[in-house]
Amino acid sequence: MALISNPAQAAGKRIFLFSENKLLVCAGTQNELPGVELFERCMQHQFICDWLYDTDYEYTAALLEKDVPIGDGFCRIPLRSIFAAEEAFAFEASRAHALLNWKAGTRFCSYCGNALKDAEDETARTCVQCTRRVYPSLSPAIIVLVEKEGKLLLAKHSRRNTDVYTCLAGYVEAGENLENCVAREIKEETGIEVTNIRYVTSQSWPFPDQLMAGFRADWKSGEINIQQSEISDARWFSKDALPEIPKPGSLAYKLITGALSE
CATH class of the missing domain: 3.90.79.10 (Nucleoside Triphosphate Pyrophosphohydrolase)
Structure with missing residues (x-):
């Protein structure tokens, strides 16, 4: 499957909003994730520097711009605390953060120097010029x-x-x-x-x-x-x-x- 970059198709079952190495959750809850409304609001106000919708696991993930105001209803928690709590969505959160990091550092083709775009059929990026594919690395x-x-x-x-x-x-x-x-x-x-x-x-x-x-x-x-x-x-x-x-x-x-x- 693929990473979709079309906002109209971005409403995943879970919403992961990252502020550097921290994850946004609803304030006063036990790590409850925000709804799609917050993602859409952040998109509208251009608070997001990159994002993706992962069709394999049906979640939406986004990396927020630095120092974005998030309001009283939400708070930032270290992503590692999700691992410590062994939350049911820990795997997806880890995958989402890793893929956003990968996208941020994989914008241009290392062979010809042209821009990369998200592949339409699998988790990869494709060069717009030479069509070479780049896959997430560990x-x-x-x-x-x-x-x-x-x-x-x-x-x-x-x-x-x-x-x-x-x-x-x-x-x-x-x-x-x-x-x-x-x-x-x-x-x-x-x-x-x-x-x-x-x-x-x-x-x-x-x-x-x-x-x-x-x-x-x-x-x-x-x-x-x-x-x-x-x-x-x-x-x-x-x-x-x-x-x-x-x-x-x-x-x-x-x-x-x-x-x-x-």
Whole structure:
């Protein structure tokens, strides 16, 4: 099926209105989505910078201009809180946000430089000149919780102005499988080697287009020697004396709390 860009066909069963990485919901409710009337009003007042109607899942999604007034009847909530609450529409919201990010960064053909338009028969964009098709892309990444004698290896990233300690993570490189990526990222960022690498679960993380694969692993050898360009601190923490960890809704939170429940 296709992504329709005709306002007359835009009334999906669900309406996702995004303000950067936040989702609009009705104020005073438990994550109730707004109706099509708000979408139409935003279109009328030109508050929307891009939008789509996904015929596969029958929802309408739009990205609002920055600092748009939304009125007292609505509020913005972080999209990750939808994941934490395990809302029934979490998958569709994740897909919608990822597709809007993809459209925003996929406006011109990389072969001939001409404009792209939405394909009429599938989720893709087509060059108006050379007719090449461009499909949504994902950036595969791993995130891993390492354990040693009942302690957890958590790190603080140097590029984030926060005291949160989290699991090690990184993008999969060309030619790697996921397990190779786990071992490489841990070795690069902390200098240690691991064994017993095992898959736990995965999560879409559309900020902008990651697919996160979660793993656990056991320490094998080596002492912590951080890669300072990526990590500002890394330590072994006892399960009963953890630092500030990521919030619910993230895969890091699920991995850490999963280890604590054992």
